[in-house]
Amino acid sequence: MSTNLNEYSLWTALVTPMNEQGQIDFDSMAGLLKEQEEAKNGVLILGSTGESLNLTLEEQKAVLEFTLKQNLNVPIMVGVGGAEIQGTLNWVKYLNDFPIHATLMVTPLYAKPETEGQYEWFKILMDETIHPVMLYNVPGRTGKSLSLDAVKRLNQHPNFFAIKEASGNVEDFKNYVNAAGGKPVFSGDDGLLPAFAEHGCQGLVSVASNAWPKATHEYVVQSLEKTLSKEDASLWDACSAALFCVSNPIPAKRLLFEEKRISCHHLRLPLSHKDLSQAATVMEASNRINNWFNKGKE
Numbered sequence: 001m002s003t004n005l006n007e008y009s010l011w012t013a014l015v016t017p018m019n020e021q022g023q024i025d026f027d028s029m030a031g032l033l034k035e036q037e038e039a040k041n042g043v044l045i046l047g048s049t050g051e052s053l054n055l056t057l058e059e060q061k062a063v064l065e066f067t068l069k070q071n072l073n074v075p076i077m078v079g080v081g082g083a084e085i086q087g088t089l090n091w092v093k094y095l096n097d098f099p100i101h102a103t104l105m106v107t108p109l110y111a112k113p114e115t116e117g118q119y120e121w122f123k124i125l126m127d128e129t130i131h132p133v134m135l136y137n138v139p140g141r142t143g144k145s146l147s148l149d150a151v152k153r154l155n156q157h158p159n160f161f162a163i164k165e166a167s168g169n170v171e172d173f174k175n176y177v178n179a180a181g182g183k184p185v186f187s188g189d190d191g192l193l194p195a196f197a198e199h200g201c202q203g204l205v206s207v208a209s210n211a212w213p214k215a216t217h218e219y220v221v222q223s224l225e226k227t228l229s230k231e232d233a234s235l236w237d238a239c240s241a242a243l244f245c246v247s248n249p250i251p252a253k254r255l256l257f258e259e260k261r262i263s264c265h266h267l268r269l270p271l272s273h274k275d276l277s278q279a280a281t282v283m284e285a286s287n288r289i290n291n292w293f294n295k296g297k298e
Contacts, residue, residue, distance in 0.1 A: 003101050004077045005132060005161060006184070009203035010220045011077060013049035015210050015249045016063060017262040020066040024059060026066050032210070035261075037072045039213035041206075044104060047079040048141060049207050049249045053109075054268035055199040061094070068098060075101035077134065083109040084119060089128060096130045103129060104205075106136040108212055112144040119150040124156065132161035136203075138178065138188060139167055148179045155181035164188045165196075165207045174199045190216075191237035193223045208240045210252045211286060216294035235292060242285035246275045255282040 014036070017028035025137040036043050045067050046052040046060055055063070078095055080103045095103060107113075108121055126133050135154070137146035145167065154160055164187025165176045173192075177185045177200045184202040187193045193204050203224070209216035219236055222228035228236075242252045250271060257265035258279050265273045276282075291295060 005042075005075060008042040008075060009113050009224060010217055011044045011186070011203070012036050012213065012216075013044045013047045013205055013207055015253055015256065015262075016046075016050045016052075016055065017031040017253070018264060018266040018268065022266055022268060024055075024063065025193075028264075029066065030070060031261060033067060033070050033072060035213045036209070037070075037074050037211070039058055039217050040074060041209055041213055041217055042075045042077060042101075043067070043072065044077040044079065044094045044205060047104060047205075048081075048138070049210070049252070051077065051249065051268050051271065052079050053081065054271065057091075060091075064095075064098060064100075065231070068100070077102040077104055079104050079106070079111065080125065081106040081136075083111060085124065089125060092125050092129050096128075100131060102132040102134055103162060104134045104136050106138060107142045107144055107146045109142050112142075114149040115149045118147045119153055121149065122154055123157070126157050126159045129159055131159070132158075133159045134162040134164050134186070135160075136164045136166055136188070137172075138164075145172070145230050146176070148175055149174065151179040152181070153220075155179065157182055162186055162202075166205075167177060168192065170195055170199065175200070177201075187272075190240035190243070193220065194228055194233040194236075195225060195292060197223045204238050206241050207248055207252055208236075208289075210249070211243065211255050211282075212289045212293070218293060218296065219290050232292065235288060239285035239289050245281055247271060249280045250276050254279050255286055258283055259286070 019025045139145045162184040186203040187196045190208040192202040253265045256262045
């Protein structure tokens with residue numbers, strides 16, 4: 001489909017559901033994808049929430065191909081991440097053969113590269129792709145922030161689309177808005193969207209929208225329009241935090257399982273569902289958000 005990416009202010013970083021044997025549960029995945037389509041949310045597959053680096057290459061390809069076969073009426077973004085350039089470049093080339101709408105390129109993992117290394121890494125990948133690129137700053141996972149100087153050198157690249165900023169810091173967010181050269185900057189932190197909206201944020205790449213697709217869509221609309229009350233902002237901050245009480249996506253998968261929206265809360269090692277011993281925290285958060293959304297429809 002022909003898609004204007006600027007029409008989508010919410011992208012769901014989709015979980016990858018698995019069965020008790022640890023294999024991808026495509027039946028559950030079809031249901032999750034349909035939920036996102038009904039909520040009119042863009043879909044990001046194979047990000048960190050999708051456990052992409054815990055999947056084999058063949059499984060990643062299967063997730064991509066299955067998603068596209070659903071013929072969703074919303075755009076699809078695909079994660080591009082790694083620590084080794086040739087394999088990452090091969091993945092980008094592979095994606096060029098598919099009608100996806102964008103890619104999410106994260107700062108290289110583990111090596112903690114400086115500005116020149118980051119610039120050259122992203123430049124090689126952005127030169128090769130035919131798809132719009134959202135650069136991703138998530139120092140809590142990569143060990144290194146996305147270089148502001150590298151961003152300034154890349155922001156006029158024809159494939160530069162946006163930035164996903166997940167440092168958890170308002171001052172850092174403001175710096176990325178300045179470095180982006182007028183291109184959109186999205187929050188990667190669900191609970192901080194109202195604060196970031198005060199400084200030019202244009203959307204959210206969300207974990208919470210796995211749990212609450214339509215409610216999160218409404219939360220994003222109100223945050224960007226600056227009509228969300230302080231009380232509601234505090235509610236969303238607290239309830240979103242419940243999805244990070246242990247490593248993401250353990251809580252989100254547990255919630256989806258408890259609500260019978262996926263068949264199992266299994267994760268791929270090194271993640272384990274056993275690290276969340278009980279579901280009370282996430283279920284309380286879900287009840288509070290669903291009550292908020294339903295009250296708004298009255």
